[in-house]
Every structure is written in C-alpha cells, then in structure tokens.
Amino acid sequence: MRGADYLIKTLKDHQVDTVFGYPGGAIMPVYDALLGSGVKHVLCRHEQGAVFAADGYARSSGRLGVCLATSGPGATNLITGIANAQMDSVPLLAITGQVASNLIGTDAFQEIDTYGLSLSVVKHSYLVTRIEDFPHMLNEAIQLAQSGRPGPVLIDIAKDVQMATMPATSLAFCEEMRPKALSSTFGSVNQVQLMQAAHLLTASKQPLVYAGGGVDLARCSELLTSMIERFKLPTVTTLKGIGSVPSSHPYNLGMLGMHGTKAANTAVQDCDLLLVAGARLDDRATGDLQQFAPRAKVIHIDCDHAEVSKLRRADVSLVGDMHDILTALADRLETSFSQQTAHHWRYQCLHNKEQLAFRYDAPFSSIYAPSLLKNLSARCSQSKAIVTCDVGQHQMWVAQHMQFNSSRHHLSSGGLGAMGYGLPAALGAKFANPDFTVINVSGDGSIMMNIQELATLKRYGIAVKILLLDNQRLGMVRQWQNLFFEQRFSEVDLSDNPNFAEIANAFGIRSHSISQSSEVEAALDDFLANDDSYLLHVSINPDDNVWPLVPPGKSNADYIEESFAE
Structure with a gap:
C-alpha cells in the first residue's frame, strides 16, 4: 500500500466521505489514490474556496471537514481559511503535498515552508518526511482536530512519502491506530468551585447567561436552554453563539456587543452576575472591557483553561466538559432559585426586549435590508434552513434580524472576519446537509472574493440560494469612515x-434583480420556490447603516443609532 492509498483508507476509516480540494504536482499521488476510492472529491475553483467549503461542511454537520491542496501556492492559499477555522474552533484537517523530502530546503519548484507558515494558525501541524511516521501522525491529526476544543490541524506530506510503499511493520501498527470513539479529556467537575458558582447564582438578584459558540461545540444547546427555562434566566449570545439558545426563546434578548440589540447590551450593563458559557469575551462583544458588566460577578464555563480570566477575571472558573458542568450546576441550585431571583429583573429584561425591539416600518420605497431579511427568515423553516454569511453590514443584519434555533444553521466568519467566506461555506454546508435549504447572504464586496465558486455549484448541480445585497460600496468601511473619519x-x-x-x-445559474420594496414579496417567493441554485440581486441604498452601533473604545451602554430618514 502506498502512502497516498493509506491516507485515503484512513480517512474512510474515520467516516470521512467528502473532501474539498484542488490538485497539483506535489499532491498528485493522493489524487491518483482518490480514483475509485469511494471518497467524494469536490473540485473547488480556488484553494481558499476549498478550505472555506470544508469549514462550512464541518460547522453545519459537526463532522470533520477535510481539504486538499498542493505545495507552494496551493498551501499558501489555504492559510486564510485555516486561520478562520482556528479563530472559530472548527474541526478541520488540511492536507497539503510537499516537494520530495530530499528537495526540502533547496528552494525547489513550488516549495514553501508550509509547516512553519502554519504554526500560528493551527491547533497542531505535521511535516511527514518518513513513511514509517505517517500512520501515527495521520491518525493523531484526525483525532486532535476533533477532540477537546476543536480546531484545524495541518499535515504536510512529502511527495516521496505519498508514493512510498508502507512497510509491513507500519501496516501492522495501522491496525492499532484504527479510529476510536472520541473520549472526554476532562477530569471530574471541581466540587468546591461548583458550590461557589451555585452560591453566587442563588445570591444574585439580576443574573444573566452569556452564551457563546462553545455551547454548540459541546453539544449543550438543549441542556443550556432547559436550564434557562427552569431557572428563568435572561440570556444574551455572541455572534457565534446565535442559535445556541433558539432566537425565538422568550428569555433570549439577542446578540450583545458592537451591533448587539439594545435589550441585550442594556441587560449586560445592569446585571449583577454573568454566567459565561463557551465564550471568550471578544472585544466586539464587550466593548470597553473596563466598563463591561461593571457590577457583575463572573462565572466562566469553558473547556479551554486559556480562555478563562484571559480578559475579564472570573470569580469562579469551571473548566472541563460543559455538559457535566451544567448538569451538576443545575442539580446544585435550589429548586426555589427561580422564585428567589427578582421577578422585577426578568420583567425589566423582557420589557426592554419588547420596547427596544427593531423597527421595520421604513418609510421609503427602496428596499430596507433588515425588513427583507426578517421577511426571509419568517419564510424559512428554522429546522431545515442554513444561512451562511460573508462579512460586512449584511453579516450584522443577518445576526440581528434572522432567527435560528441552532448555531449550526448560522455560519459566519466570527473571529477572523474573512470576506469571501459565505459562498464556499454554503457549498460545503449543502454537501453536508443535502435536504436543507442553504442560503448565502452576501454583499457586493464579499461576493467578488470567491465568485468563481459559482462554477462549482453548477458543476455539481447543487442548489444554493444566494441573496446578494448590493449597495455599491464596501458598506461597513464606508459607515466607519462616515462616523469616525470625518x-x-x-x-x-x-x-x-x-x-x-x-x-x-x-x-448557468438563474438570477433576478430587484430594487423596490414592492418587489420583495414576489421575489422571495420565487427565490425559495426554485429547486436549483439561484441568485437574487437586491439593490439597496448606499447610505444605509447598521444600527445600533457601539463606537470603538466605548461601553456597550453608549450605543448610537439613527431614526429612519427619507
């Protein structure tokens, strides 16, 4: 068995049935091994498209996303997507070809130090120059990408290793490396800290749950939601945490932060206890950290020690398996906890949610993007629709005005903020979820970053709906230049x-353009009814802004907004 054949066999052993990539010289033996292997390869039209597609596949399914690229420019084109997966904790395996081991370090054709280049944006990285090392490295890479806090792992394989025959001793070792069920690497819950957390919660009068993307990664969305219902806890979410508690849940106040809802940001500033679950207190969520939740004690639940007290000191840290922690914490809380918690606090939060809700009665004939997206969301089955976003104003409008009942149904480049993510991510999500309606909401700036993947949609005949909001501007940059750069x-x-x-x-993709609000209803009907890929081009006002907005360096309480203008 060649190294390349062993690679494909091992992927199959780990239940990988779809990979995304682009061939080239140094990865050619792997592409040869793909023929007739039963592993589906999706030929994207750029390596960045391939890694973003693998990312969308992984986020929407919870399974490992895999992408392939050759050495040199193929590998460097993956770096942005790998960094995106690292920032958002996505289980991703990037496999790159490398020049033959005897040529490494000679500036050979299409040689680049992929291992060194990747180190700052991966969970771990491997360079394979000996066939004897390959089984251990490959199986470890696959397990590592999915265990603990998920993340991208890169394995760079010299071409001669791909072509070499696996020694009999290594093949015997391969049987020992067959995939095992991923087991928890966390110890038991710290009972002292658990008791302290329960005491803080019981003593609080104005508690608030702050849910991040780690909730869904830990498969704890239902558990957290039931805890919120049981103890009547108002809740806010991060961008990546949207859907971890259903958007429609009465205690969900919406996203917090720079473009968060007024009800969410107000609650954060007024709470006396913050239960942070699977979030890293990113600057876009907290605003000025010194003024963030100024009166609140903090209980921080996470699987990663590095995130706890990194930015805001936790009064109690609960590090480990979130399912075990939430279960134990709920059991420790007195059944009367929800009655002890001030009724006035819950009433205040829900009253603010109602009174400070977004308005959609825009008094003009042009298309108002928030209203359009709210309309689209109402038409979609929340259990069978996945929305992928690019980056910019439209990304924030989706977060504010569309509803999701799972974080896996809202795919957005959160930490890295990578334009060009949405279209290939939608492609990957559709391959992972063929029965779902997959919608890419993009902007006229972002769509041009990876527009070549329209060819991939057409080649494979998969249906992705593309809602393109076109304001003929780099909208978010324009908004900031308007507000903060005179x-x-x-x-x-x-x-x-x-x-x-x-x-x-x-x-070869059907399309339609609209520019007036009177055209929206019929256009959305056609958009969703069509069984094939479809691009709905929507012209919007270049001067429309995302509101509210917390200016940089300000407290979340200091949001600004504007009323409708003709």
Missing part, C-alpha cells in the same frame, strides 16, 4: 460593479 471616504466606492445577474447567468 466622512473622508477612501476606496469604498464599488459603483463600477459588474452586472451580477448577468454573471450568474454566464455560470
């Missing part, structure tokens, strides 16, 4: 955009 607009004008509907048609 309206000195620098390099944000995209008024020379191509005709996106014609581009879609050139790729």
Whole structure:
C-alpha cells in the first residue's frame, strides 16, 4: 500500500466521505489514490474556496471537514481559511503535498515552508518526511482536530512519502491506530468551585447567561436552554453563539456587543452576575472591557483553561466538559432559585426586549435590508434552513434580524472576519446537509472574493440560494469612515460593479434583480420556490447603516443609532 492509498483508507476509516480540494504536482499521488476510492472529491475553483467549503461542511454537520491542496501556492492559499477555522474552533484537517523530502530546503519548484507558515494558525501541524511516521501522525491529526476544543490541524506530506510503499511493520501498527470513539479529556467537575458558582447564582438578584459558540461545540444547546427555562434566566449570545439558545426563546434578548440589540447590551450593563458559557469575551462583544458588566460577578464555563480570566477575571472558573458542568450546576441550585431571583429583573429584561425591539416600518420605497431579511427568515423553516454569511453590514443584519434555533444553521466568519467566506461555506454546508435549504447572504464586496465558486455549484448541480445585497460600496468601511473619519471616504466606492445577474447567468445559474420594496414579496417567493441554485440581486441604498452601533473604545451602554430618514 502506498502512502497516498493509506491516507485515503484512513480517512474512510474515520467516516470521512467528502473532501474539498484542488490538485497539483506535489499532491498528485493522493489524487491518483482518490480514483475509485469511494471518497467524494469536490473540485473547488480556488484553494481558499476549498478550505472555506470544508469549514462550512464541518460547522453545519459537526463532522470533520477535510481539504486538499498542493505545495507552494496551493498551501499558501489555504492559510486564510485555516486561520478562520482556528479563530472559530472548527474541526478541520488540511492536507497539503510537499516537494520530495530530499528537495526540502533547496528552494525547489513550488516549495514553501508550509509547516512553519502554519504554526500560528493551527491547533497542531505535521511535516511527514518518513513513511514509517505517517500512520501515527495521520491518525493523531484526525483525532486532535476533533477532540477537546476543536480546531484545524495541518499535515504536510512529502511527495516521496505519498508514493512510498508502507512497510509491513507500519501496516501492522495501522491496525492499532484504527479510529476510536472520541473520549472526554476532562477530569471530574471541581466540587468546591461548583458550590461557589451555585452560591453566587442563588445570591444574585439580576443574573444573566452569556452564551457563546462553545455551547454548540459541546453539544449543550438543549441542556443550556432547559436550564434557562427552569431557572428563568435572561440570556444574551455572541455572534457565534446565535442559535445556541433558539432566537425565538422568550428569555433570549439577542446578540450583545458592537451591533448587539439594545435589550441585550442594556441587560449586560445592569446585571449583577454573568454566567459565561463557551465564550471568550471578544472585544466586539464587550466593548470597553473596563466598563463591561461593571457590577457583575463572573462565572466562566469553558473547556479551554486559556480562555478563562484571559480578559475579564472570573470569580469562579469551571473548566472541563460543559455538559457535566451544567448538569451538576443545575442539580446544585435550589429548586426555589427561580422564585428567589427578582421577578422585577426578568420583567425589566423582557420589557426592554419588547420596547427596544427593531423597527421595520421604513418609510421609503427602496428596499430596507433588515425588513427583507426578517421577511426571509419568517419564510424559512428554522429546522431545515442554513444561512451562511460573508462579512460586512449584511453579516450584522443577518445576526440581528434572522432567527435560528441552532448555531449550526448560522455560519459566519466570527473571529477572523474573512470576506469571501459565505459562498464556499454554503457549498460545503449543502454537501453536508443535502435536504436543507442553504442560503448565502452576501454583499457586493464579499461576493467578488470567491465568485468563481459559482462554477462549482453548477458543476455539481447543487442548489444554493444566494441573496446578494448590493449597495455599491464596501458598506461597513464606508459607515466607519462616515462616523469616525470625518466622512473622508477612501476606496469604498464599488459603483463600477459588474452586472451580477448577468454573471450568474454566464455560470448557468438563474438570477433576478430587484430594487423596490414592492418587489420583495414576489421575489422571495420565487427565490425559495426554485429547486436549483439561484441568485437574487437586491439593490439597496448606499447610505444605509447598521444600527445600533457601539463606537470603538466605548461601553456597550453608549450605543448610537439613527431614526429612519427619507
């Protein structure tokens, strides 16, 4: 068995049935091994498209995402997507070819130090130069990407290793390395800290749950939601935590932070206890950290020691398996806890949620993006729709105005904020969830980053709906230049955009353009009813902004907003 054949066999042993990639010289033996292997390869049109597709596949399914690329430019084109997976804790295996081991270090054709280049953006990285080392490295890489706090792992394989025959001793060892069920690497829950956390919760008068992306990664969404219901706890979520508690849940006040809801940010500033679950207190969520939740004690639950007290000191830290921690914590709380908690606090939070809710009665004939997205969300089955976002104003509008009942149904580049993520991520999500409606909400800036993946949609005949909000601007940059740079607009004008509907048609994808609010209802009907990929091009006002907005360096209580203007 060649090294390349062993690679494909091992992926199959670990239940990997789909990979995304782009071939080249140094990875060619692996592509040879793919033929007739039963592993489906999706040929994306750029390596960045391949890694983002693998990311979307992993986020939407909870399974390992796998991408392939050759050495040199193939590997360097993966780096942005690997960094994206690292920032958002996505289980990803990036497999790259490398020049033959005897050529490493000679500046050979398409040679790059992929191992060294990747070190700052991976959970772990491997360079395989000996066939004897391959079984251990490969199986360990697959397990590591999915265990503990998930993340990307890169394995760079010299071409001669891919072509070498596996020694009999290594093949025997392979049987010992067959995949095992992923087991918890966490110890038992610290009972002293658990008792302290229960005491803080019981003593609090204005408790608030702060749910992040780690809730869904720990498979704890239902458990946390039941705890919130049992103890009547108002809740806010991060961008990546959207859906960890259903958006429609009465105690869910929405996203907090720079573009969070007014009810969520107000609650954070007023609470006296913050139960942080699977979140890292990112600067976009907290605003000025010194003024964030100024009166609150903090209980921080996470699987990663490095995140606890990294930015805000935790009064009690509960590090380990979130399921075990939440279960034990709920058991320790007195059954009368929800009655002890001030009724006035719950009433205040829910009253704010109602009174400070978004308005959608825009008094103009042009299309108001928040209203459009709310309308789209209402038409989608929350259990059978996945929305992927690019980065910019449309990303924040989706977070604010669409509803999700699972974090796996809202895919967004959170930590890295990578434009061009949405379309290939939708591609990957559709391969992982063929029975779901998959919608990519993009902007005219972001869509151009990986627009070549329209060809991938067409080749494989998969249906992805693309809602393109076109304001002929780099909208978020323009908004900041308008507010904080004295309206000195620098390099944000995209008024020379191509005709996106014609581009879609050139790729063989149906499209339609609208520009007036009166056209929205019929356009959305057609958009969702079509069984094939479809691009709905929506022209919106270049001057529309995302509100509310917490200015940089300010407290979340200091949000600004504007009323509707003609």
